[in-house]
Amino acid sequence: MPFSKLGLSDPIIKAITEQGYTVPTPVQAKAIPVILSGRNVIAAAQTGTGKTASFVLPILEKLKHFETLRKKRIRALIITPTRELAVQVEHNITQYSTHLNLTSLAMYGGVPLEPQKQALIQGVDILVATPGRLLDMYTQRAIHFDEIEILVLDEADRMLDMGFIEDINKIMDKLPQERQNLLFSATLSNQVRALAKTTIAKPVEISVIDKSAPTKIDQWLITVDKDKKSALLSHLISEQQWQQTLIFIETKHGAAKLVSQLEKRGITAECIHGGRSQEIRERILADFKSGKISLLIATGIAARGIDIDSLPRVVNYDLPYPADDYIHRIGRTGRAGSEGEAVSLVSKDDFKNLCAIETKLGHLITRKEIEGFAPKKSVPMSILNYVPKNKKETDGKQTANSNHDRRKEECKSTNKATMSHKSHSPSKPKSSAVTNKLPLNPWGK
Incomplete structure (x- = not known):
């Protein structure tokens, strides 16, 4: 129409x-x-x-x-x-x-x-x-x-x-x-x-909520120890030659610190957050939209209003809470039918947020490993059990409740043997190339 x-x-x-x-x-x-x-x-x-x-x-x-x-x-x-x-x-x-x-x-x-x-x-x-x-x-x-x-x-x-x-x-x-x-x-x-x-x-x-429409947002995550996130981000930017990337972080202090860490590795980035003046924020946003700035680090609040039809990539340096914020963030890419990529850096401390996000999505997010950045503190896998469509409605309700309780317990106890990273993680790649890349629909199963 x-x-x-x-x-x-x-x-x-x-x-x-x-x-x-x-x-x-x-x-x-x-x-x-x-x-x-x-x-x-x-x-x-x-x-x-x-x-x-x-x-x-x-x-x-x-x-x-x-x-x-x-x-x-x-x-x-x-x-x-x-x-x-x-x-x-x-x-x-x-x-x-x-x-x-x-x-x-x-x-x-x-x-x-x-x-x-x-x-x-x-x-x-x-x-x-x-x-x-x-x-x-x-x-x-x-x-x-x-x-x-x-x-x-x-x-x-x-x-x-x-x-x-x-x-x-x-x-x-x-x-x-x-x-x-x-x-x-x-x-x-x-x-x-x-x-x-x-x-x-x-x-x-x-x-x-058009779950039937195919999305062109490729979602994936990398498990990494918290103190290695900035080094991993620098590696990805350099090795994969990322351009015009929006990087989400939780605090304004963290945003400024990350800019400094990237600069020490020869990578130029800018940041916007509530502590910067409106004049500076407007200038940085204009430069990012025009392509003068290729890497922008932003807190979730400051990123509201960033609207670029062909933004190729968003990165969750920190996983957001609540889970709906993850949907908002990845929606900054893949707009107007264009392709997009949503990458999350996940440490063991992020596990509860990851549980909530994957439960909200209704599926697991594809995991990848980068050689040299495998975490010492493994991140367990969430377990999502779907109710078969041919089950009776009453059985379905009981199963759904059981699954909900199970997920709550999994998020409370990250050391259970059934969720060990070793038993579920993809095999370690032989080179620094990213592996196991599968496109997923962020709004459907």
Whole structure:
């Protein structure tokens, strides 16, 4: 189904065609007509499935006939958890509205207030904002909410994880009652549903997890002792000549330390995290997207908003928790049908996180060994037992419960003989070449 069948007008179709998009993704095909009808929506779709266009395109369609005429007013408000994501969403709005007479603004902290205040004085059609800066502007009377027609909570799960619920509730109390509400999230957790229940009346729920579609993300992991991770990463970068690689790490201290460790081995990398100024983060992101920087180390929060259609590779230097974050991270590669690679460096300390991730995926991640980096502290194998389809439903429930209990015990006790690395690990390769490479579907069995 082409975009023209979804109810979008010619100027918008022309803009997205110029960006190289001709066929909507599943979440776009489902969400756009519902939003155009005026219904409230809560939608879940994984990273890289086109969620942003799912709400931006119908918003442009609904607002295109009129403009904001009063000062300090906005017509659509999009709330995002991070500065990087606010910039990325506003950039998408600019691209899609190139043939429309609409204005947009990204508003976030870490930069001076005055330029954002001046932009608001003229009136803005679509504002993309982080919660804290938005409340600051409202308190200073730099913005008024009385003309808001559409509200979007983007990456709602991440906003809750980051503790923004109080700020969100304060914002909701100040918005006009008559408005269209849209909530988009990578997952519909209990917390997200609770937020939706208190803020969105009678929503249409859209959930798109296309497990049948073949993925081009090749997932694999390397077991290695924790103190050898930086040496292994340096080896992989040099031996396999990795270019434009996004490396995830858990802490800003760890990010800075890893940059230094790589530099000592003659490898240039940059890092972004919450401790760096907004100006520096924007410059580094721009250089990474343009290819001037080939290796970018980022904490999970700072990496929100990195949107590159052909990013070839992501590396989990540290395995994330919760398991959903793994899905978010690998979704940064393999976008728009392109091929991608997701590599994880796993030590024994990561075992519980690995259990949770592989249980979430429904399959084991392919393991490989690199000669010279075999761990002294072996990483046990998770055991995933699937319920046969021909089992009776009652038997299936009992088996599923049994499997769940078994996995919990395995994650608690990493030294059981049945899970020893020796009995399950692939044979050691004879050279430094990577072995046992098998593509897997990260969202299906």
